[in-house]
Amino acid sequence: AEKYVLGYGHGSVAEHGCVHLALEDVSIIASKLVEDGRLASYTEKSTRYVAFDRSKIYYPPAIMANPKFADAYRGAIDALLDAYAGWTSDFIAQIKAHAPRTEKQTERGYEAASRATAFDLLRYLLPAATFTNIGLTANARVLETLITKLLSQPLAEGRELGERIKVEAQHIVPTLLKYANHSAYREETGAAIAELASEIAPAQAPS
Secondary structure: OHHHHHOOOOHHHHHHOEEEEEEEEEEHHHHHHHHOOOOOEEEEOOOOOOOOOOOOEOOOHHHHOOHHHHHHHHHHHHHHHHHHHHOHHHHHHHHHHHOOOOOOOOHHHHHHHHHHHHHHHHHHHOOOOEEEEEEEEEEHHHHHHHHHHHHOOOOHHHHHHHHHHHHHHOOOOOHHHOOOOOOHHHHHHHHHHHHHHHHHOOOOOOO
16 A cells, blocks of 8 residues: 555545544643644534533643642632532522523423523533644644644643544554654744744733
């Protein structure tokens, strides 16, 4: 296969290798790193209509290794999730008070609709570290770009996710992902642009 795929002489052959992946327990932040590539199809678990499990949270190893930062991080996460869980019943009660059940609604359907509306409002309290799940469909060319981008960016979770995707996708299209690796150019470009921007338009203290 490698003889014909790589010997083709052009990366477009990778357009015809399609991969379907399920990415589970990915933080909301990391999910945006994945979904930034718009030449693919995604289905993400909705935050709108279902209760989220408070145990499904990403704890960055670098932060948790420092007791001071770890306590602050856990405190912020716990406060947000305490509000998310603790306000649910009150929100449902207020929603029911403003929107009584109609004759066409069953009690079960009304209860489900009220809870869904409550979670739709409460989802803004969910930390960006909350785990979500993503269904991903992409061709091998797009997937190679995605893996390289993930392996080359600063977030540890993003790099770990890039490795996970590469391992699983190589079971399907190993030859087409042969060059999906860390890119020094991608890693350095962000800092270089930021430095250039500060030289061209240095930040000014507020007057």
